Amino acid sequence: MSKLKDQFTLMAILLIPIGVAINLLGGTLAKQLQMWIFLDSIGTFLVAMLAGPVIGLITGGLSVVLLSIQDPTLLPWAILATAMGLVVGLLAQQGFFTRWGGIVAGIVIVVAASVLVSVLMSIYLYGGFTTSGISIFTGILHDNMGLPLGLSVTISHVLGETVDKVISILVPVFVIRALSKRTLLKFPLGEIYVNARTRGTSDAGA
Amino acid sequence: MSATETIRSGNRVRDLNPATQVLGCLVLAVVALLFGLVSMAAVVVVCFVLAAAAGRFVAFVSTWAKTVLVLSLVIVALQTMFIPGEEVWWEWGPLSATGEGFRRGTLFASRIMGAATPLVLLVQLVDLRRLVLExxxxxxxxxxxxxxxxxxxxxxxxxxxxxxxxxxxxxxxxxxxxxxxxxxxxxxxxxxxxxxxxxxxxxxxxxxxxxRGFTATGPRTSLYSIQDTGVDRVLRVGAWVLLAVVVVGRVVLWLR
Structure with missing residues (x-):
């Protein structure tokens, strides 16, 4: 249990509101710039990468709870957001986001997990269709191409999720690269990135 | 306690203890989910009445219509169009409205409406500062x-x-x-x-x-206080009893 307590430093706790705000603003900005992806988990991923799975999980959950104040039909997606924070945090603890190979593997795992959870939720809670634009695509696949509902929902989600998660993981990765060692070391997982950087200086100059 | 100030809005529903409001809305959501369309409709009506009593009717209805109602209608429409079935109502190009789809759509939509309407109400009733104090x-x-x-x-x-x-x-x-x-x-x-x-x-x-002593341990004092009246306690007990009754009732109905 001492490991769990280590994650709850004051710096980590203060990171949660910022992560939530980044999530909401990323989502707003994506809407404002009329991009068709959500980009509303950048903050969760960043916090999970810096402070570990538990803080990441809380950030994801709280973001959705706050969004639900305006639209309570979103509340069930808190399950997805907490799962995402947890997965990214666990990967970060293992040092996945310090090398390019690890980042690619991390993206694959995160997309797979998010498709799994969101497909299950779409089908069992909302019956396969929601208000998001991707639902039309689900409908076309299901009705016109004769694919079973589960498969149609999966295909349409894989497309949406891949683009969304690639960006949502790469932004925090580059942000962490831009942070100074001094700042990084204040966060629970900061040491992982600093160590990777020190190792990398000899050959890559990162 | 005399040095503290109680936060009041002057409306009796909104001045209930936040714990009472949260519990009440959660119980409403559970009731709505347990007995299908009838209980869903009843809960939605109760929520409208409570919102009116709290003086938040307009805000409640506008949020409700923009979120819960829209999602429910979209779900019914998409399910009707895209779920294939024997009972075809009409066809328009690649789309065909089916009775099976419509029934499936209303089932999902009523679940969402039943669970989400009390949440919309809760957001209208609760004051964040009072909730945090409680x-x-x-x-x-x-x-x-x-x-x-x-x-x-x-x-x-x-x-x-x-x-x-x-x-x-x-x-x-x-x-x-x-x-x-x-x-x-x-x-x-x-x-x-x-x-x-x-x-x-x-x-x-x-x-x-x-x-500013955020990590200091020991008791804290607050400038504001919050009331937990007898009415609150009675309402909370009532909510728990209602919850017990509907859950037991549902189980009994299943077993028969």
Whole structure:
């Protein structure tokens, strides 16, 4: 249990509101710039990468709870957001986001997990269709191409999720690269990135 | 306690203890889910009445219509169109409305409506400051309530900062309103500096909080107080009893 307590430093706790705000603003900005992806988990991923799975999980959950104040039909997606924070945090603890190979593997795992959870939720809670634009695509696949509902929902989600998660993981990765060692070391997982950087200086100059 | 000030709005429903409001709305949501369309309709009516009693009818209806109602209608429409079935009502190009789809759609939509309507009501009833006070009174750590309040407060601040960054980037030639690809490219120079400056600012916040005794242990005092009246207690007991009755009733109905 001492490991769990280590994650709850004051710096980590203060990171949660910022992560939530980044999530909401990323989502707003994506809407404002009329991009068709959500980009509303950048903050969760960043916090999970810096402070570990538990803080990441809380950030994801709280973001959705706050969004639900305006639209309570979103509340069930808190399950997805907490799962995402947890997965990214666990990967970060293992040092996945310090090398390019690890980042690619991390993206694959995160997309797979998010498709799994969101497909299950779409089908069992909302019956396969929601208000998001991707639902039309689900409908076309299901009705016109004769694919079973589960498969149609999966295909349409894989497309949406891949683009969304690639960006949502790469932004925090580059942000962490831009942070100074001094700042990084204040966060629970900061040491992982600093160590990777020190190792990398000899050959890559990162 | 005499030095503290009780937060009141003057409306009896909104001045109930936040714990009572939260429990009441959750019980309503459970009731709505347990007995199908009839209980869903009853709960929605109860929510409308409570919203009117709280003097928040207009705000409640407008939020409700924009979110819950829209999603429910979309679900019914899409299910009707896309779920194949024997009982075809009419066809229009590739689309065909079926009775099976319509029934499936109303089933999902009524679940969503039943669970979400009490939540819309809850948001209209609860005052964040009172909710936080009640949470602390019930022994929830101030760290938890701080995260809650700080999040709500930080969003407008960061939105302002995002506006400043966008203006600055536009001033140095980053386009934010052209075709799709240009807009995607504008996303990164906006979100990047926003994130980095916020993270660097975390340390300052930590020092400020430490200087004000945030991590100090021991009892705390608050400038404001909150009331837990006899009416609140009676209502909460009533809510628990109602919950027990409907759950037992549902189980009995299943077993028969």
């Amino acid at each position: 949470m602390e009174r019930r022994g929830i750590s101030p760290k938890v309530t701080y995260v809650f309040v700080a999040t709500v407060n930080i969003i407008p601040q960061m939105r302002d900062r995002m506006g400043v960054i966008m203006d600055a980037q536009r001033a140095r030639g980053v386009e934010t309103d052209a075709n799709w690809w240009v807009r995607i490219k504008a996303f990164f120079p906006t979100i990047g500096p926003l994130i980095i400056s916020s993270i660097v600012g975390v340390e300052e916040k930590a020092i400020t909080l430490e200087a």
